[in-house]
Amino acid sequence: MIPIARPYVTQEDAQAAYDTILSGWITQGPKVEAFEEKFAAYTGAKYAVAVSCCTAALHLSLIVAGIGPGDEVICPSMSYIATANAIRYVGALPVFAEVDAASFNLSLMDVQKRITARTKAILLVHQLGMPADIDSFQALCAKHGLVLIEDAACAAGSAYKGKKIGSHSQLVCFSFHPRKVLSTGDGGMITTSQEEYYLRLKRLRQHGMSVSDRVRHQASHLVFEDHTELGYNYRLTDIQAAIGIGQLEKLDWMIAERRKIASCYQEAFQEIACLQLPREEAGYYSNYQSYALSLGADCPLSRNDIMQQLLDKGIASRRGVMTAHRETAYGDYYPDLHLPISEKASDQSLILPLFVGMSNEEIGQVIEAIKQILSGPL
Known part of the structure; x- marks a missing residue:
């Protein structure tokens, strides 16, 4: 795993x-x-x-x-x-x-x-x-x-x-x-x-x-x-x-290592039309604490289907960042609140493995798994 x-x-x-x-x-x-x-x-x-x-x-x-x-x-x-x-x-x-x-x-x-x-x-x-x-x-x-x-x-x-x-x-x-x-x-x-x-x-x-x-x-x-x-x-x-x-x-070195992995993901996924990748504007420098993919409307599979197929291949992933207003603890406070951009971003994104010490083989496995899943039968 x-x-x-x-x-x-x-x-x-x-x-x-x-x-x-x-x-x-x-x-x-x-x-x-x-x-x-x-x-x-x-x-x-x-x-x-x-x-x-x-x-x-x-x-x-x-x-x-x-x-x-x-x-x-x-x-x-x-x-x-x-x-x-x-x-x-x-x-x-x-x-x-x-x-x-x-x-x-x-x-x-x-x-x-x-x-x-x-x-x-x-x-x-x-x-x-x-x-x-x-x-x-x-x-x-x-x-x-x-x-x-x-x-x-x-x-x-x-x-x-x-x-x-x-x-x-x-x-x-x-x-x-x-x-x-x-x-x-x-x-x-x-x-x-x-x-x-x-x-x-x-x-x-x-x-x-x-x-x-x-x-x-x-x-x-x-x-x-x-x-x-x-x-x-x-x-x-x-x-x-x-x-x-x-x-x-070791922090600056660890961030440099994380950015190398993120760069591998960016290069591998940039040609997949249904994926929205993280974007780092000029003057912004991320430590890539996490790497999240967002799915476009034309994605052949749901986010949860992709996550399950990754799990079947021995690769952990996580759902996109939660929205607090839809959690049980907040439901009674905001029963009518609708944040369409936040909700879509949360529901249509997933976080991929990224950590210092991740081998080239593991990085390759994640990349190939995503490509195989998204190129499979509709």
């Missing part, structure tokens, strides 16, 4: 975790701080705050941005459900907007139509690692006095107009889930260049504590903490951070 993804974790990463376990400090401590500093430097942001997952990163970012009950936050429905869930965590209402059919990223034109007096923020997703048009959304937010938060769960190492994702906006959220390019098993990060956000995010991730465990542990005099506000247990462990440091050192 060729899997849809496989984390690229080396012996050195395992050794770093092992050494950290034996160091005696295995929760949020010196390795987390080192990982934060290195990640901030990599992205070009002034600060980085490590948390337990990207959902936690989104939740805390919405809190420090001042989003709360009665507010509206515009976001894509076509995104993993965590995007919308984080908005609901703070009591705000997700307002789902359409995506662009080619990039799967938010449609600026559609977002403009959905801004109301209650709109307080736009949650911009870099879908599957493909950067969204940050400049246009920043201009829109400035015009209407809105906060822009970037959901960069899939976009570690991607770049927009020559700068790494993470340095453009004041709140950018990343995921280190095993399906992501940089993985720590699980985990997340928030980048910002605003000191006020940075200091409050660090408190919120640890129950609102005024001083960290590390500061108290290393102090030469008594230090007692105060819990300054309602906070959360969103800490990252030093074990995860030790792995993350090694992963970060």
